[in-house]
Amino acid sequence: MSTIKFYQQDQQVPLEMHKVRVVQKLFLPTVEERVEKINEAGNNTFLLQNKDVYMDMLTDSGVNAMSDNQVAAMMQADDSYAGSETCNRLIKVLKDVFGTEYFLPAHQGRACENILAEAFVRPGDVIPMNFHFTTTKAHITRLGGSVVELIRPIGLKPKNNEPFKGNFDIPRLEALIQEVGAEHIPFVRIEAGTNLVGGQPLSLENMLQVAAICKKHGIITVLDASLLQDNLYFIKTREEACKNMSIREITRTLCDQMDLIYFSSRKLGFARGGGIVSNNEKLILRMKEFIPLYEGFLTYGGMEVRSMEAIAIGLQETMDEEIINQGPLFIEYLVKELDDYGVPMIMPAGGLGAHINATEFLKGMPHDQYPAGALAAALYIAGGIRGMERGTISEQRETDGSEHFAELELLRLACPRRVFTLSQIKYCADRVKWLYDNRSLIGGLKWVEEPAVLRFFFGRLAPVNDWQQKLAAKFRQDFGDSL
Numbered sequence: 001m002s003t004i005k006f007y008q009q010d011q012q013v014p015l016e017m018h019k020v021r022v023v024q025k026l027f028l029p030t031v032e033e034r035v036e037k038i039n040e041a042g043n044n045t046f047l048l049q050n051k052d053v054y055m056d057m058l059t060d061s062g063v064n065a066m067s068d069n070q071v072a073a074m075m076q077a078d079d080s081y082a083g084s085e086t087c088n089r090l091i092k093v094l095k096d097v098f099g100t101e102y103f104l105p106a107h108q109g110r111a112c113e114n115i116l117a118e119a120f121v122r123p124g125d126v127i128p129m130n131f132h133f134t135t136t137k138a139h140i141t142r143l144g145g146s147v148v149e150l151i152r153p154i155g156l157k158p159k160n161n162e163p164f165k166g167n168f169d170i171p172r173l174e175a176l177i178q179e180v181g182a183e184h185i186p187f188v189r190i191e192a193g194t195n196l197v198g199g200q201p202l203s204l205e206n207m208l209q210v211a212a213i214c215k216k217h218g219i220i221t222v223l224d225a226s227l228l229q230d231n232l233y234f235i236k237t238r239e240e241a242c243k244n245m246s247i248r249e250i251t252r253t254l255c256d257q258m259d260l261i262y263f264s265s266r267k268l269g270f271a272r273g274g275g276i277v278s279n280n281e282k283l284i285l286r287m288k289e290f291i292p293l294y295e296g297f298l299t300y301g302g303m304e305v306r307s308m309e310a311i312a313i314g315l316q317e318t319m320d321e322e323i324i325n326q327g328p329l330f331i332e333y334l335v336k337e338l339d340d341y342g343v344p345m346i347m348p349a350g351g352l353g354a355h356i357n358a359t360e361f362l363k364g365m366p367h368d369q370y371p372a373g374a375l376a377a378a379l380y381i382a383g384g385i386r387g388m389e390r391g392t393i394s395e396q397r398e399t400d401g402s403e404h405f406a407e408l409e410l411l412r413l414a415c416p417r418r419v420f421t422l423s424q425i426k427y428c429a430d431r432v433k434w435l436y437d438n439r440s441l442i443g444g445l446k447w448v449e450e451p452a453v454l455r456f457f458f459g460r461l462a463p464v465n466d467w468q469q470k471l472a473a474k475f476r477q478d479f480g481d482s483l
């Protein structure tokens with residue numbers, strides 16, 4: 001991407017530095033059909049059929065567009081079980097990008113987390129991290145460990161000018177190590193950038209400080225690099241000391257100080273799959289035996305071999321600033337449009353997607369009517385746009401059955417990389433603005449079927465009254481017979 005100035009306009013506009021050569025046809029159902037479809041889906045955007053979705057902004061996972069070079073490389077995949085040339089090619093690229101010697105393949109990010117936890121976490125262990133990710137925490141707690149989040153309080157405030165909201169609170173990390181003892185901390189996990197906190201990045205300086213503290217205490221430093229692509233761009237553009245460094249130099253400066261690095265290639269590298277890399281043979285040996293057990297042989301680890309070819313090319317593309325800035329620039333554009341209009345957005349814009357603060361958007365809605373879930377259903381009705389609820393519905397009830405209210409009620413609008421055009425982003429902004437002006441019509445949701453675990457994936461809800469019909473009627477009034 002580039003940003004350019006349009007004739008006689010002040011605003012910088014993101015300009016795609018790629019062209020589309022393979023397309024997928026989209027459909028936009030009428031607003032009346034959208035009311036029907038969202039109710040067939042139990043007012044849960046996870047249960048919508050993709051044929052009924054115009055803009056799929058559910059996630060950035062496994063849905064990023066591949067380049068011509070990635071698709072071409074996939075045709076050369078070497079399927080041999082042992083001694084595969086594909087694996088050798090990928091190892092070479094990993095060495096080039098991360099500077100690491102060893103590679104353990106795994107089928108996706110959470111598989112790496114399973115293996116890390118199996119190898120290093122024992123009952124009673126404490127694993128500090130800037131913020132948890134759902135699957136990370138589940139694997140650690142499954143093995144009797146616990147997660148301590150060390151993000152600074154400012155990182156959780158919806159709106160400020162903090163460039164690196166994902167940063168660790170360094171004094172709290174030091175204090176925690178003193179308190180529980182280094183022997184009870186198998187590793188410190190750095191998530192760069194943060195998934196559940198709006199794709200907010202960490203500074204290179206902060207991550208190097210964490211690594212230095214770990215080194216001093218003999219603790220392993222683990223980097224979750226799943227969302228590193230956007231974070232690299234933010235380091236380059238927001239961190240004064242790094243503005244003359246290349247993306248490659250930033251990556252190596254960071255990775256040289258990490259003991260273990262793992263990644264989901266559903267995000268990093270515009271592909272599928274994942275893996276763990278390191279220069280520490282001893283640490284690798286502690287995990288190696290689990291790969292054939294849980295994933296697949298050491299040359300593919302449960303991945304489709306073609307995906308490995310796509311990762312190898314995708315990782316090299318990740319080192320190109322003009323490629324990796326596409327996500328952040330589109331997100332920034334969308335967030336700015338909406339913030340300028342007065343829509344409560346999480347600020348500053350981060351990676352992964354735009355995040356709407358549903359608590360503010362639907363001020364006055366009772367918390368037990370699930371504002372973020374209601375907003376997700378309303379936006380689908382307004383524009384056929386599928387976002388993801390990241391609020392109370394995504395939490396689990398307490399053991400006594402009471403509701404665990406989320407700190408932030410967010411509607412996440414993910415921007416898969418290289419997928420949307422700017423007119424689609426503008427359409428999304430337009431429908432959110434309309435919804436904001438008609439927010440008084442949006443009502444809450446109640447449970448119809450509530451699974452005990454992972455209820456956000458499978459649960460079904462219903463509107464508390466006929467607000468959806470009223471919203472659709474207002475849409476007709478304002479847009480005539482337009483879709």
Ligand SMILES: *Cc1c(COP(=O)(O)O)cnc(C)c1O
Pocket residue numbers: 061108109110111133135191193194195224226227264265266267273274
């Ligand atoms: C998505 C994600 C994971 C898990 O990766 P999967 O490939 O979905 O299993 C782990 N960490 C972070 C930061 C992620 O965003």
